[in-house]
Amino acid sequence: DAGITQSPRHKVTETGTPVTLRCHQTENHRYMYWYRQDPGHGLRLIHYSYGVKDTDKGEVSDGYSVSRSKTEDFLLTLESATSSQTSVYFCAISENLNRGGYTFGSGTRLTVV
């Protein structure tokens, strides 16, 4: 996806280990988001950022933390991965908070065993 990249694309990790997912954008958009997508639940917001060092919790933030030290990078950390965090994680960016829609990254498929 042009302007937004996620890494890694796939990861398998063991229960209890820390995991960090990275989202990088070249669009200079102010807002960045982390979503998870699970069958039957759709996309659910984990955390979002409205500027460097400015973040807030979403609907399903327990067990996750985020950091944004530069406009272009938004990191999602699972402090101690659990099997319930097996999911597909999408990063998204937007220019405006409530209008204009999102551009999504390609996603990270995370499996916790």
Next chain:
Amino acid sequence: QKEVEQNSGPLSVPEGAIASLNCTYSDRGSQSFFWYRQYSGKSPELIMSIYSNGDKEDGRFTAQLNKASQYVSLLIRDSQPSDSATYLCAVNNPNTGNQFYFGTGTSLTVIP
């Protein structure tokens, strides 16, 4: 009650027909509405946004919004096999939060 509800489908239509996808939402104060298309194994892609009651057309796509009845729909005219995907509805009320609520999506298959 879920914030945003969609019929999961699958919805099957023949090539060239009109596909009609529906979405209802619970927050009457919602003001921003989006439709995304997601191909299997890929990320969602924005196809339509609508903010006021009525119809909005973009090529073969028409979004329809009825705030009084709390539903938003997407019509795809002259459906093509390449339209086969899952369509996600997203809704936002800026006065109550900064997140969009997504439906679980409707799977559409266009039969050649």
